């Protein structure tokens with residue numbers, strides 16, 4: 001039987017496909033390639049170019065393949081864009097998931113692991129953040145992800161679907177082989193933006209605000225390696241396949257780094273001075289997001305391998321040096 005990965009040509013999806021195939025699983029990938037890349041799909045995965053909003057296309061995949069579980073990454077994921085174009089997020093994330101679940105229910109496929117986010121919490125009252133903490137998203141992206149969690153819960157009651165929601169903190173880094181990595185257009189994430197400086201693609205990095213109530217005034221985030229996130233999906237899938245109940249897990253390292261500390265670490269990794277300039281705060285940025293992943297460690301047996309920021313950034317640097325334009329030409 002096969003595992004169906006929706007959005008398997010995207011950043012976290014492609015890394016999860018690599019880990020699944022390394023673990024000996026049979027993998028089917030569906031991606032509409034709007035933000036994902038065909039080259040990111042592992043050559044051993046069977047690939048269908050399709051949109052999860054296309055019911056007929058999804059039905060065809062479930063009819064052609066013997067699917068035992070679904071891992072669902074196919075969603076829009078930019079916080080800023082979700083504020084300027086919320087309906088895109090309702091359409092792709094909520095309507096897309098509706099169609100997917102309709103097709104799963106119709107074909108009797110009952111296990112799903114899917115990407116949720118730290119953005120479901122909004123501005124945390126305390127850190128580290130626990131799964132039981134209040135969820136009050138401050139952006140439309142987080143709102144649609146939280147609504148996806150609720151949708152799964154209702155579909156579970158009605159149709160016996162079992163789900164695991166994985167709330168990621170700040171995904172970064174690249175596959176240890178350097179074969180796949182992070183490629184977004186436009187790029188908005190801190191680590192790839194910093195590495196564009198030593199790669200000769202920008203002359204400095206902007207620090208979005210240095211007047212936050214943190215140790216050096218810049219925002220604190222919990223940076224987690226993408227391959228560690230990928231491993232957690234396999235563990236969550238196995239948990240469901242063993243009969244585990246619906247659950248929600250935070251995924252982070254439990255350690256916070258300021259923007260300045262991330263830039264300093266990248267200076268050490270690359271040997272480049274990486275000039276930085278303070279600019280105004282970016283709207284909607286919480287001061288601090290740090291995960292408690294104790295539940296994932298305890299229930300899933302998750303053990304992140306890359307808990308050192310320097311190592312995480314080294315893997316990203318290897319990828320960006322060998323692929324300065326991502327999966328594009330040159």
Ligand code: UFG
Pocket residue numbers: 077078079117118119141142169170171188189190191193205206207208209219220221259282285289
């Ligand atoms: N930052 C800068 N300069 C930049 C880019 C980012 O100072 O050029 C700062 C941001 O202000 C933030 C930190 O670096 O404080 C990290 O920013 P990212 O854009 O890399 O990541 P976010 O924490 O904003 O977003 C991540 C995920 C989202 C998720 C969110 C939860 O990418 O999908 O965490 O709040 F929704």
